[in-house]
Amino acid sequence: MSLDLLTAITVFVLGVLVGFEVISKVPATLHTPLMSGANSIHGIVVIGAMLVTATAEGIVGYVLAFVAVAFGAMNVVGGYVVTDRMLHMFKAKPAAKSTQGGAS
Amino acid sequence: MSTTETIIRYLFLAAAACLVLGLHLMNSPATARRGNLLSAGAMGVAIAATAVLLAEKGSITTTGWIVMLLALAVGSLAGLYLARTVEMTAMPQLVSLFNAVGGGAAVLLAVEHFQQVEAAELVPEVTIPGGLDVLIGAVTFTGSLVAAGKLQGLIPGRPIVFPGARLLNVVLSVAFAVGVVWLVVQPENLLPMLLLLAASLVFGVTMVLPIGGADMPVVISLLNAFTGTAVAMAGFVLGEMTLIIAGALVGASGAILTKLMADAMNRSIANIIIGGFGTGDEAVAGG
Structure with missing residues (x-):
């Protein structure tokens, strides 16, 4: 199951470096949508949850797998939709100040 | 590795690349929405590819399929509902x-x-x-x-x-x-x-x-x-x-x-x- 550890670590380190570089001078109004976008990307965990479901057995196993997959799917779908809605706000009123942030 | 699995591995790679590009496009207001869509598309492909991979391997039981698809549906609908109805x-x-x-x-x-x-x-x-x-x-x-x-x-x-x-x-x-x-x-x-x-x-x-x-x-x-x-x-x-x-x-x-x-x-x-x-x-x- 475990692939070559060195390859995995190499990929991880390069991924971290890409992550540092990919965000550059972001205007402050885009901070919250960008956070939300990154949030949807880690929804990729749903793939891992699906792979684990494939080998699940017993009631406890299936319940854990069900919750894991449901959580992951919620992260993905909700994340992308809410990011799109945030970005839609920019398009509708490009001149308007962002209303994101703090308390409701 | 079977041919199908090889293809799926390449799809995973393409999806990962699109996730990076999508995040990069979100740096600027002009391209942000496109970036998000690219990222979402890549995620969809990756999830579908995983399902195909599991079917190809054939190790997953019928109960496993039911649990997984039901969980995907429940999670997606809950996420969609919350994301669509929430106040700005x-x-x-x-x-x-x-x-x-x-x-x-x-x-x-x-x-x-x-x-x-x-x-x-x-x-x-x-x-x-x-x-x-x-x-x-x-x-x-x-x-x-x-x-x-x-x-x-x-x-x-x-x-x-x-x-x-x-x-x-x-x-x-x-x-x-x-x-x-x-x-x-x-x-x-x-x-x-x-x-x-x-x-x-x-x-x-x-x-x-x-x-x-x-x-x-x-x-x-x-x-x-x-x-x-x-x-x-x-x-x-x-x-x-x-x-x-x-x-x-x-x-x-x-x-x-x-x-x-x-x-x-x-x-x-x-x-x-x-x-x-x-x-x-x-x-x-x-x-």
């Missing part, structure tokens, strides 16, 4: 909620994996990232829920400090160290996993409670980076490159974004996390 002003706490469930999924995945595989497969190169996955994921889970609760007004937005909090954090940190080491020594034992889980869940709460409501967007961004790291650790546990790439990407970019958001508020991250003073709900976040 309530979006940050919803993002925090989605972040919490992402971290929760990473934790459950590791717990499930440890229960399933043979003890012989639980070598340190699996158990170390597994322990870190549970630790970081569980901290994020409760931390994000508290952050969302603060923004929603369910938990007072002012910094909540209670006597002995510092001592408790020291105890929890010791529990982390003991839990991870114990887990590596006795991976088939359920106790170290439960100890680690409990300590991390409590730490998530005690970490976020002393931080004022106005700083929550920065905290959510930090927890977002945490989840990314937990997902990368989950990738190590399962030996799945796509998870490692996407997790490392979010972990690093989330850290940079947290720094940018803190800078925009003229605060340092350390200053915010130590918390216990400064701003409550009344101040307006600058990020």
Whole structure:
């Protein structure tokens, strides 16, 4: 199951470096949508949850797998939709100040 | 590797590349929406490819299929409903909620994996990232829920400090160290996993409670980076490159974004996390 550890670590380190570089001078109004976008990307965990479901057995196993997959799917779908809605706000009123942030 | 699996591996690679490009496009208002769509498309392809991969391998039982498809449907509909109906002003706490469930999924995945595989497969190169996955994921889970609760007004937005909090954090940190080491020594034992889980869940709460409501967007961004790291650790546990790439990407970019958001508020991250003073709900976040 475990692939070559060195390859995995190499990929991880390069991924971290890409992550540092990919965000550059972001205007402050885009901070919250960008956070939300990154949030949807880690929804990729749903793939891992699906792979684990494939080998699940017993009631406890299936319940854990069900919750894991449901959580992951919620992260993905909700994340992308809410990011799109945030970005839609920019398009509708490009001149308007962002209303994101703090308390409701 | 069969031909189908080879094709799927390339699809995973393409999806990972599109996730990076999508995130990059979100740097500028003009291309942000396209970036998000590209990223969402890549995610859809990756999920579909995983389903095909499982069908190809044929190891999954009918019950497994039912559980998985039902969970996908339930999770997607819940996410869609919340995302579509939420008020514009309530979006940050919803993002925090989605972040919490992402971290929760990473934790459950590791717990499930440890229960399933043979003890012989639980070598340190699996158990170390597994322990870190549970630790970081569980901290994020409760931390994000508290952050969302603060923004929603369910938990007072002012910094909540209670006597002995510092001592408790020291105890929890010791529990982390003991839990991870114990887990590596006795991976088939359920106790170290439960100890680690409990300590991390409590730490998530005690970490976020002393931080004022106005700083929550920065905290959510930090927890977002945490989840990314937990997902990368989950990738190590399962030996799945796509998870490692996407997790490392979010972990690093989330850290940079947290720094940018803190800078925009003229605060340092350390200053915010130590918390216990400064701003409550009344101040307006600058990020």
